[in-house]
Amino acid sequence: MREDQLHEPDQALHVEDLTVSYGDTPALWDIDLDIPPGVMCAIIGPNGAGKSTLIKAALGLVRPVAGHVRFLGRPVAQMRGQIGYVPQRHSVDWDFPTNARDVVEMGLYRSLGWFRRPGRDARARALAALAEVGMQDYADRQISQLSGGQQQRVFLARALVQDAPILILDEPMAGVDAATEAVIIALLKRLRDAGRTVIVVHHDLTTVQSYFDWMVMLNIRIIAQGPVRETYTPENLRAAYGRHLALIADPAGAAP
Amino acid sequence: MGLASSAIVQTVLLGAALLGAISGMLGAFAVLRRQSLLGDALSHAALPGVCLGFLIAGGRNLGAVMLGAFVTGALAALCMMLIIRRTQLKTDAALGIVLSVFFAVGVVLVTVIQGQGGAGSLGLMTFLFGQAAAIQPADLWIMGGVGLVALGLVLALWKEFKLVSFDPDFARAQGFRVTLLEAVLTVMVALAIVVGLQLVGVVLMVALLIAPAAAARQWTRSLGAMVGLSALIGAGAGAAGALISATTRGLATGPVVVLVATVVVILSLLLAPGRGLVWQAMAARRARARISDGRVLAALQSVARDHDDPAHRVARGVLATALGAMPAPARLAALERRGLIRTAHQPPDPSPHWELTEAGHAEARALSGAPAEPSR
Ligand SMILES: Nc1ncnc2c1ncn2[C@@H]1O[C@H](COP(=O)(O)OP(=O)(O)O)[C@@H](O)[C@H]1O
Numbered sequence: 250m251r252e253d254q255l256h257e258p259d260q261a262l263h264v265e266d267l268t269v270s271y272g273d274t275p276a277l278w279d280i281d282l283d284i285p286p287g288v289m290c291a292i293i294g295p296n297g298a299g300k301s302t303l304i305k306a307a308l309g310l311v312r313p314v315a316g317h318v319r320f321l322g323r324p325v326a327q328m329r330g331q332i333g334y335v336p337q338r339h340s341v342d343w344d345f346p347t348n349a350r351d352v353v354e355m356g357l358y359r360s361l362g363w364f365r366r367p368g369r370d371a372r373a374r375a376l377a378a379l380a381e382v383g384m385q386d387y388a389d390r391q392i393s394q395l396s397g398g399q400q401q402r403v404f405l406a407r408a409l410v411q412d413a414p415i416l417i418l419d420e421p422m423a424g425v426d427a428a429t430e431a432v433i434i435a436l437l438k439r440l441r442d443a444g445r446t447v448i449v450v451h452h453d454l455t456t457v458q459s460y461f462d463w464m465v466m467l468n469i470r471i472i473a474q475g476p477v478r479e480t481y482t483p484e485n486l487r488a489a490y491g492r493h494l495a496l497i498a499d500p501a502g503a504a505p
Numbered sequence: 506m507g508l509a510s511s512a513i514v515q516t517v518l519l520g521a522a523l524l525g526a527i528s529g530m531l532g533a534f535a536v537l538r539r540q541s542l543l544g545d546a547l548s549h550a551a552l553p554g555v556c557l558g559f560l561i562a563g564g565r566n567l568g569a570v571m572l573g574a575f576v577t578g579a580l581a582a583l584c585m586m587l588i589i590r591r592t593q594l595k596t597d598a599a600l601g602i603v604l605s606v607f608f609a610v611g612v613v614l615v616t617v618i619q620g621q622g623g624a625g626s627l628g629l630m631t632f633l634f635g636q637a638a639a640i641q642p643a644d645l646w647i648m649g650g651v652g653l654v655a656l657g658l659v660l661a662l663w664k665e666f667k668l669v670s671f672d673p674d675f676a677r678a679q680g681f682r683v684t685l686l687e688a689v690l691t692v693m694v695a696l697a698i699v700v701g702l703q704l705v706g707v708v709l710m711v712a713l714l715i716a717p718a719a720a721a722r723q724w725t726r727s728l729g730a731m732v733g734l735s736a737l738i739g740a741g742a743g744a745a746g747a748l749i750s751a752t753t754r755g756l757a758t759g760p761v762v763v764l765v766a767t768v769v770v771i772l773s774l775l776l777a778p779g780r781g782l783v784w785q786a787m788a789a790r791r792a793r794a795r796i797s798d799g800r801v802l803a804a805l806q807s808v809a810r811d812h813d814d815p816a817h818r819v820a821r822g823v824l825a826t827a828l829g830a831m832p833a834p835a836r837l838a839a840l841e842r843r844g845l846i847r848t849a850h851q852p853p854d855p856s857p858h859w860e861l862t863e864a865g866h867a868e869a870r871a872l873s874g875a876p877a878e879p880s881r
């Protein structure tokens with residue numbers, strides 16, 4: 250397979266035979282995965298299921314033992330500018346000396362190229378992205394003085410400012426207030442309706458059906474994947490979460 | 506002859522200030538990337554290189570010594586990378602191992618060289634704790650060169666360094682050459698350490714990297730301000746330390762520079778607006794002074810109401826949280842004297858709790874403007 254040939258160009262994300270291991274324990278085992286364009290997809294699974302690892306491997310941040318990944322048919326190295334990434338909020342030190350607008354401008358650094366600094370145009374775009382997530386009044390606020398939900402919105406704005414057709418978010422709703430969750434979901438749905446592909450690592454089973462139309466269930470291996478209507482079933486949930494499911498959600502209420 | 510006009514003092518002063526500025530600037534990035542320990546490991550790992558340079562050149566030759574220090578420093582960095590990548594050890598453990606092994610080898614070599622005796626062995630000690638007086642005017646050119654290269658790189662790669670320091674995962678996802686950028690930052694830190702060896706010595710060099718940055722972080726709100734102020738503080742500490750040790754017999758320059766920088770850190774931790782401890786204590790005091798009797802009573806009543814128990818005993822932490830600060834003890838004592846509140850204990854918790862008396866409930870209602878309930 251040559252690098253310049255398209256492989257599975259009809260899938261927003263195509264993963265084949267992906268295996269990742271830290272040391273000698275596999276975090277992901279032989280993952281085959283397809284996410285079509287234009288869906289809003291949840292990646293769910295218990296803690297330590299490898300959800301973050303899947304995203305990092307897809308983005309080339311951790312090196313897989315085996316397997317390959319394609320976005321719209323191309324390797325990730327050719328798609329850098331077209332994938333917006335929102336890492337887990339706790340992956341950075343929020344005591345960094347900077348303000349919200351500056352963080353959002355980081356989403357534009359790539360398009361500026363080496364050596365060039367962000368200018369007036371970048372500032373305007375950053376402010377617009379902040380306004381989209383309802384944070385326009387906090388542009389000059391130190392990021393250490395934002396609440397968790399506000400920090401999450403800033404991270405989202407940094408991905409939005411890129412205007413990318415594919416968005417990947419790692420637990421954007423973890424530890425945020427209800428208002429922020431509503432803002433984020435409304436925004437993501439709008440993006441999906443505009444034709445973007447939105448992939449979200451999600452931890453709250455109770456909201457999967459109302460938020461998403463596509464889902465991937467993961468527990469080191471793939472448990473199930475497909476449209477939420479067909480995939481959110483008691484059997485699949487039990488297979489992914491095991492005996493602990495009763496603590497998390499009521500599978501009897503799942504699937505019509 | 507005036508002090509400042511002495512050529513030696515001028516050279517030392519300029520060298521110390523230059524070194525402080527360089528390590529202050531680069532140290533800001535090291536601190537933000539949580540790599541202070543790496544600087545420590547690198548500087549300790551430079552010791553065997555210093556000794557090897559000594560042995561090979563057959564005496565105190567600055568070029569050989571700096572080259573040796575750089576080589577063993579780089580080797581140590583490489584070992585750490587390998588250990589972290591190939592084993593399950595965490596970063597701090599890898600740093601600790603490499604630091605102690607390289608430093609131990611260095612100390613052994615020091616003993617070997619001192620066993621040989623001669624004038625050379627005396628010069629070696631200067632690299633452990635630094636000896637500013639040994640600095641030559643020609644060395645200033647090396648420092649200036651390193652400083653200019655570092656400044657040029659930091660200015661040219663400003664946004665890349667900022668992004669890599671704040672969020673390396675995002676930088677990599679955006680396609681930036683993160684490993685290369687991190688390597689450049691690390692090599693520059695190693696260069697600064699090598700330059701600082703003869704002035705401050707391998708043992709204290711890390712303080713000159715960390716202290717100015719830690720102090721600057723307290724006062725600033727942007728990366729540019731932090732890096733700039735850190736360089737200024739470093740230069741100031743270097744110059745002040747050089748002057749103090751020049752005017753006081755028997756004080757080595759390196760430790761004095763580090764002590765000056767440490768004093769700046771302590772003052773910054775205490776006094777900086779917003780982040781300083783004193784500032785925060787004063788803010789808490791002001792908040793406490795704004796708490797009126799009425800608010801204390803209202804808070805106690807609302808907690809009691811939440812628990813559906815007029816005699817509910819409210820813990821200290823709950824009261825402080827409800828009011829945003831702990832009311833002054835004198836104010837609580839006054840309320841108790843007026844018979845509005847009562848101190849109580851809630852076993853097994855040994856700390857004091859407070860509950861409203863009946864009069865207190867009535868007073869709280871009156872203050873909040875609610876109609877008085879008929880007493881039971
Ligand atoms: N950098 C790492 N080094 C070693 N093990 C890791 C690392 N990152 C994750 N793991 C392990 O891999 C597994 C999957 O982690 P992760 O992808 O973060 O799970 P999730 O995001 O689903 O909670 C976990 O068991 C975790 O402990």
Ligand SMILES: [Mg+2]
Nearest residue numbers: 300301302337
């Ligand atoms: Mg995760």
